[in-house]
Amino acid sequence: MPADRLKVEVDGRSLELSNLDKVLFPQAGFTKGEVIDYYTRIAPVLLPHLTDRALTRIRFPNGVAGGSFFEKNAPAATPGWVRTENLPAPGSSKGRETIDYVVCDALPTLVWLANLAALELHTPQWKIGTHPDMMVVDLDPGAPAALRQCCQVALLMRDRLAADGVEAYPKTSGKKGMQLCCPIAGTQDADFVSGYARRIARELEQAHPKLVVSKMAKNLRPGKIFIDWSQNNAAKTTVAPYSLRAQPVPAVSTPLTWDEVEAGAAGKRPSTRPYTAAEVLRRVEKQGDLLAPLLDGGPELPAR
Numbered sequence: 001m002p003a004d005r006l007k008v009e010v011d012g013r014s015l016e017l018s019n020l021d022k023v024l025f026p027q028a029g030f031t032k033g034e035v036i037d038y039y040t041r042i043a044p045v046l047l048p049h050l051t052d053r054a055l056t057r058i059r060f061p062n063g064v065a066g067g068s069f070f071e072k073n074a075p076a077a078t079p080g081w082v083r084t085e086n087l088p089a090p091g092s093s094k095g096r097e098t099i100d101y102v103v104c105d106a107l108p109t110l111v112w113l114a115n116l117a118a119l120e121l122h123t124p125q126w127k128i129g130t131h132p133d134m135m136v137v138d139l140d141p142g143a144p145a146a147l148r149q150c151c152q153v154a155l156l157m158r159d160r161l162a163a164d165g166v167e168a169y170p171k172t173s174g175k176k177g178m179q180l181c182c183p184i185a186g187t188q189d190a191d192f193v194s195g196y197a198r199r200i201a202r203e204l205e206q207a208h209p210k211l212v213v214s215k216m217a218k219n220l221r222p223g224k225i226f227i228d229w230s231q232n233n234a235a236k237t238t239v240a241p242y243s244l245r246a247q248p249v250p251a252v253s254t255p256l257t258w259d260e261v262e263a264g265a266a267g268k269r270p271s272t273r274p275y276t277a278a279e280v281l282r283r284v285e286k287q288g289d290l291l292a293p294l295l296d297g298g299p300e301l302p303a304r
Helices: 032-050 107-115 147-163 190-207 258-265 277-287 292-296
Strands: 005-010 013-018 023-025 056-059 069-071 084-088 098-102 118-123 134-141 169-172 178-183 225-228
Touching: 005 107, 013 107, 032 107, 032 118, 032 277, 032 292, 107 118, 134 147, 134 190, 147 169, 147 178, 147 190, 147 225, 147 258, 169 258, 178 292, 190 225
Parallel strands: none
Antiparallel strands: 005 013, 056 069, 056 118, 084 098, 134 178, 134 225, 169 178
C-alpha cells in the first residue's frame, strides 16, 4: 500500500484513507486528516440532522483555495454499503430525470465523504418520501450590513414566528449570514411552507423597511438583510448544522443560543468572526446539540 494511504475500520466497515497530510485550509494549515477527525468527533450530533435526507456535497479536492464542485449523484466508486436513494431531479443542470443520492446516516459514510474532501454538506428541508419537517429562514446580509444585523432580524423573526406558535432555532451559516430552523409538522407541502415564509418575510419588510428586504433583486440588498424564504423550495438545500464551510479557516455552521444572538445584535460575538471546528467541538461538549429540538417535530403552519 502506498505510504500516503491508510486502511481503517469504522463501525465494521473497511475504508482506505488517503493524503491525510494534505492541507485543505491553507491559512490555518488544517489538513484532510483533521477534517476527518472533526467529522468523526462531531458525528453524534451531526448524523441525526443528515439521516434520511438526500445529501448534496461540495467537494474541494485541492482545498478551499482550489476548485470545487457540487455533487448530488453517488460517484462511481461508491461502496456498496453506502445508502443511496434514487429520487426525481427537477431542474437538473445535466438533464437527469433521477439522481442516485447519497444518504449519510452512519459514521462510515461520513468518514468516506470526508476522505473525498466533501467539506460542505447540504440537505433539503424534507426527509425522503415526506413533506418538509423543517422550515428554514435564511438571513443574507448585503454589505455593509453584516452578522450583527442578521442577529437583529433573527430576533424580529423569532418573535413574529412565536406569535404563530412556531419555534425558531438559530445557527450561523459559517460564512457571512445565518439561518433560523423551525421544526414543523411535516404535513404541508413545500409550496405551502415557502408561501408562509414569504408572507412573514414581507410582513417584516413592511415593518422594518430600512433593515429588511424580501425581494431577491440584488440591487435592493445593500445595507439590508435579505430574508430568503425560497430556501423552502423542494429543490433547494441548506448547509447542515455542524458542516464545515469553505472559508480561510475551518469555519462551521454553528448552532447558537438566543442569548448569543441577542449579544450579536448588540455588536458582540457572534458578529465578529466564525466559529471554528475546534471551538464547535468544545461547544458541543459543554452544551450538547442546541438543535436537538428540530428532531422532535413541530406544529402545522397557519394558513393565514
